[in-house]
Amino acid sequence: MTTMMATSAAGKKTSRFRIDIRSWVFWLFMAVWALPVVWLVSMSLRDNADILSKFEVIPSKISLNGYTQFFADSSWIGSYMNSVTYTLLNTVLSLIVALPAAYAFSRYTFSGDKHLFFWLLTNRMAPAAVFLLPFFQLYQAVDLFDTPLGVALAHMLFNVPLAVWILEGFMSGVPKQLDEIAEVDGYKFGRFFLTIFIPMIRSGIGVTAFFLFMFSWVELLIARTITATAAKPIAAQMTRTISASGLDWSLLSAAGVMTIIPGVIVIWFVRNYIAKGFALGRV
Amino acid sequence: MDAKKKNNRAWFLVLPVVFVVAFTAIIPLMAVANYSLQDIQGADNRLFVGLDFFKRVATDPNIQDAFARNVTLSMQILFIQIPLGIFLARLMPKSGWKASAALVVVAIPLIIPWNVVGTTWRIFTRSDIGLGGVLINQFTDYNLSESTFDAWATILVMDTWHWTPLVTLLVYAGLRSIPQAYYQAAAIDGASAMAVFRFVELPKLRRVLMIALLLRFMDSFMMYTEPFVVTGGGPGSSTQTLSILLTTIAIGQFDIGVAGAFSLMYFLFIQIFSFLFFTVLTLDERPGATKVTPKLKSKAKEENKEKPVNSKLKKVLK
Secondary structure, eight states: OHHHHHSSHHHHHHHHHHHHHHHHHHHHHHHHHHHHHHHHHHHTTTTTHHHHOOSSSSSSSHHHHHHHHHHHOOHHHHHHHHHHHHHHHHHHHHHHHHHHHHHHHEEETTTTTHHHHHHHHHHSOOHHHHHHHHHHHHHHHOOOOSSHHHHHHHHHHHHHHHHHHHHHHHHTSTHOOOOOOOOOOOOOOOHIIIIHHHHHHHHHHHHHHHHHHHHHHOHHHHHHOOOSSTTTHHHHHHHHHSSSSOOOOHHHHHHHHHHHHHHHHHHHTTTGGHHHHHHTOOO | OOOOEEOOOOOHHHHHHHHHIIIIIIHHHHHHHHHHHHHEEETTTTEEOTTHHHHHHHOOOOHHHHHHHHHHHHHHHHHHHHHHHHHHHHHSSSHHHHHHHHHHHHHHGGGGGGGHHHEEEEEETTTTTOOOHHHHHHHOOTTTTOOHHHHHHHHHHHHHHHHOOOOOHHHHHHTTSHHHHHHHHHHTTTHHHHHHHIIIIHHHHHHHHHHHHHHHHHHHHHHOOOHHHTTTOOSTTTTOOHHHHHHHHIIISSOOOHHHHHHHHHHHHHHHHHHHHHHHGGGGGGOOOOSSSSSHHHHHHHHHHHHHHHHHHHHHHH
């Protein structure tokens, strides 16, 4: 490879060849990476008798039984809607409290700001298992047990710090002169913040919303612990089915595919910001 | 960067967050501390036991084993996922629709609910109906519920599948921020691919790699759902992570004194790592930190920025 780069004439041809190989290797890896999900989709399109009787890579008989069962049964579609409800609720609530805080962190220094920021981070890193028992008792004590609002609040444990971090990154990208000019022009803070500042960082808010939605959507342990039946998340419905009925592979796979769909749709819109979000706004 | 204004009234903006996090974090943590210090038999029957539960946790062989197991698992995960993530990020297409498609495909494992990741792998590795299980069975006997090695390897491969994309995305973002001129200069010098990686890319990736390293360590140290769904911690306790064990003690056995002490020690361990993480992240922002950007460059930037920004802002305000 050294000689390829050094000699420019030959280098041009071979380097194009080299890039081709790289892209082939990459897509080969991605094909292997996709196998488990492809398998899940393939399972969801066959019925149980078919799955258990013969092993085949490409399904010879397509059946939508899993999906019809999913949509016909109110406990499945209901728990799916529960998940959507508390996830959206969490996203909205987290954004509302995190926006002013992120602004404060990005614009001002104040007593204890560094410590507060660090303390917020530690909550993002806290093991969910630590909070199970107290959450279980706390949410029963305040009558939030088994409600979507309860789960939304519990998920704010890790989502609010995350929102503050990502938003702070985006807000710091907006020049401070904006605030100063607005003040000179006689804007009150509230009006400035709502009508000028927030519209300016709307892409950042969109990305943050995606991450809040995602982390609330993928979490199971806390959501399962503080719900029973009324607000049961789809994820818990799936684990309970595994132990209870005699393993309905087709239905289970269909439900799995259903839980992947929202994320895949939304991810397209934020593809260029994903890394920034995972790095808590600091790439 | 001009200095931020000192303004203690900013606390009012932070208050909602403080209230929410107080409700979701401080109160539960105080409850945990409360459990850990007293033996609660009933509502009116509690006995202050001091550090007894902590001693029991520190000397419990099950917990010690789980700790060692989890550290081993985390180390193996880092050892595999960081190099693999870098490797994949360097192969990713750099522009055009292919780059967009690649970003979405790479990110898909990250947006799957964790228990669905587990379910997917449970189905995939079944030796009767799963593609992966059946394939491996052609070569060697594969049984996840009996063989310790198979169970451990499955967890490792599953986690690699699930979380390497995170490393890839971070490294990819880091690579994109390297100016093309660096590569051209390296090419003129006749640098080998290895040298380009070592002296051009690696220094620029320091920050994202630290983030990836610490995020992966901490997340793998708290791993619960995926191994729980796939192996349930078994066979025996061979894939039981700290979180699985803690959940068993707290919810399963309802042994809340031990669970409380366990939780606090677990939490403290993570805190130490969070501190390390925070220190690394804010290293460049501290007073006296060596700035990487040369002064001339940042000055030129400021001059370029000043005018268009101001006129743009005025337009926005009108």
